[in-house]
Amino acid sequence: MTGAEGTGEPLPADVAVIGAGVVGTAIARALALQDVSCVLIDAANDVGTGTSKANTAILHTGFDTVPGSLESRLLRRGYELLGDYAGRAGIPVERTGALLVAWTAEQAAELPAIEDKARRNGVTDVHPIGVDELYQREPALGPGALGALVIPGESIICPWTTPLAYATEALAAGARLRLRSRATGIRAGEAEHQVVTTTGMVRCRWVVNAAGLHSDGVDAMMGGDRFTICPRRGELIVFDKLARPLLSSILLPVPTARTKGVLVAPTVYGNVLLGPTAEDVPDPADVATTAAGLASLMDAGRRILPGLAAEEVTATYAGLRAATAERDYQIWVDGSRRYACVAGIRSTGLSASLGIAEYVSGLLADAGLHLAGRPEPDPPVMPYIGQAGTRPYQDAARIAADSEYGQIVCHCERVTRGEIRDALAGPLPPADLDGLRRRTRVLNGRCQGFYCAATVAQLFAGSGMTGAVHSRASRAKVPATESRGPQASGGAGGSPPRTSTMEQG
């Protein structure tokens, strides 16, 4: 599995996966593990920076999908696969279960139908509970609830570690990662395709379109026009860890035809999440929060869990779901053009990712791509950033072996110098402070950098990467040409050349 080495012209890859979100990295991982030479391309400076990083961080059972749909099938499969993979890869998961709460008589009347739908989706342990048991389970729930469905399998997961684990494993298996490279066109050919990117051309035999919010554009590059992505923005509010005792399960609303509605959920980092809103926006990069959105969430939060109102907000953010006019995933493989489209994954990509990757691998094999058929190896063990397990600062043996694991830098999230050092020196180092946040939780806490941002910036700068998060010079500029192979694509975002060595053989 030797691809790009140094600055030489890479051999054509078997597959170019466009889009390094949770779906793209899962597909690249699946293919690389089967000895398929693979290039993973993304416009951003890291994996998992689009829909994958800003969602509700729930590992869905798929109980409320459309029975018989591809989404239902792949979500169910992905749920099982990811649950198992997360345990082995050190991805934080908590099996909290969910309560789907009815607040009106109409909603209560819908619960049996939802329960029936869950069974038809293969989620057979869903069951109703009465109002007494509901308040027994969730004493802080706001007044007026009439009953609930228990969905024991719904869980919370770390959305950041998941694509990082996939990408780390894919890289180790020989995949190449080409970041800061926006695909601008595809020259489809008989022998090979040429993906034109902002950092040069990528030759490949197959193209896999996992471009999420931009998948309609990539599909058009392959001559398709079957769907249009309608970005649907969801704003979310993260509450202080001191709010965490207010609930024990995920609290779901009764969904409407349009959206799953506003939920309240614990996070694996020990916070409480409130959201999302659902708003169609024209711009696939518009992840701004809005006054109206945040206000509507605070209103909903006060009703669902009144205790939230007394707690501080730690963070607010927004993400975009890659919705289409269709109700189901848009996944197909066109063997004659050596093209796979994996689009319209909306809000279930994290949970379904391994199911989607398995399904797409199968379709590609059926269409003639050779897979080695070897069993999956053990996944890499990722740095553990959850709240439920033991973190380095709590681990006497680890601190004894390496005192930097006892040196807390970020006090809110209790992130140590050792963990930051490891992330910066890891196989997939962060390109900016946001990347470091997703790998370590640093800067994510209640003080938002009051205490540690200066130190963290210094550590980041000391690593040879840019810590100057403010200078105009750090404005992201993607080189127009790739003159010396992928290694020349460094400078974007003021980033160091070492980041681009991730494109490796």
Next chain:
Amino acid sequence: MNADVLIVGAGPAGLAAAVELRRLGVDRVLVLDRDEAAGGIPRHSEHTGFGARDLRRVLTGPAYARRYADAAASAGADIRVGTTVARWEGPDGSPGGGLSQGGGPHRVMLASSAGIETVAARTVLLATGCRERPRTARLVPGDRPPGVMTTGELQRRVYLTGQRLPGPALVVGAEHVSFSAMVTLAHAGARVLALVTDRPRHTSYAGFGLAASWRWHVPVWPSTAVRRVAGRGRLEGAELADLRTGESRFVACDLVVFTGDWIPDHELARAGGLAMDPGTRGPAVDTALGTSVPGVFAAGNLVHAAETADIAALGGRHAARGIVAFLRGGGGDGPAPGPVRLPVTVEPPLLWIAPNVLRAGGPAPPRGRFVLRSDVFARLARLEVWQDGRRLATGFSYGMQPDRPVRLGASWASRADPGGGPVTVRLA
């Protein structure tokens, strides 16, 4: 490891308490700080004005911090920096349990580069200070580019890690710390566009406002709210709304510093199950600065966010005397305060009062007075203290301003009925 007093937080309050405890003959005083050096917030407040009331001299923040750290060390306190309280343990060793309820010693688990160890402490003083509300907690919407920070982050970047910063910068807030942020920005080479406040005028010293205008040429934009932060990947500016006219405008800038709007760092107090005061949002404290758990005290800006450093230090010194009385079983100055904790509350537009609990026979509060906050300006305000329909006292406040201390004498405290209803302070 054992300690007579475990002090959490080596800022002005914690260090001043340590000095006083040693002076009063307490043997084992252990002071912890999670930061890498002792001194607290003044460490990175590189302007003068520190120490007037507690040290009777005026120092810069870093000099003031060094002076207290040196004084505590030479007084014989054991100061450990880079050390975090990882857990409180109940006397039965219950994991994640609350504080010991007056029985055995408080078992506190510490994490540091030396490993994990447990301290058994007869008493605990929480002096964990306060922080500024960041942009997120203020629910300011918009994009999320870098370049948006608090004064704390700004000063650490500039004074502790020597960063230069680009301008122009916008300072959100116009209280004492906002002017401090302005000076820090100037020091770091950033031009400051303005201090914006949603209040009708700034709430710092008149002289600061004049100095900002004359020396630094930085205006205060009053009655102005930040509606949105804009910039993808890089900060472009902020949308400001004039609260009088409703008009909004976009101001381009490279930095936005959110200042003030203090909140106590009360995580440990709440983890320990201390009763909290709804006004200050710190632990409820009596006039000896004792909390709801016997043997646990709290001082400094954890109980009044935020007063100046000298007031925090004097509070620490005051708490030390309460701790000594506790350790000696109420001996010393007089009888132990009674067990009943009578809450003292405020009515809007007053925001909080500290201390906020009375106990029969308790000492006078720090400096012999209560400190309050108001949400309104008033040239002359009359404060009234009421209990069960009975007026206990009347006081006057001249030049009342938001973000600034309002002081109330304490002579009425002995007139409150310990068995009566809550005491309320309100504006007449």
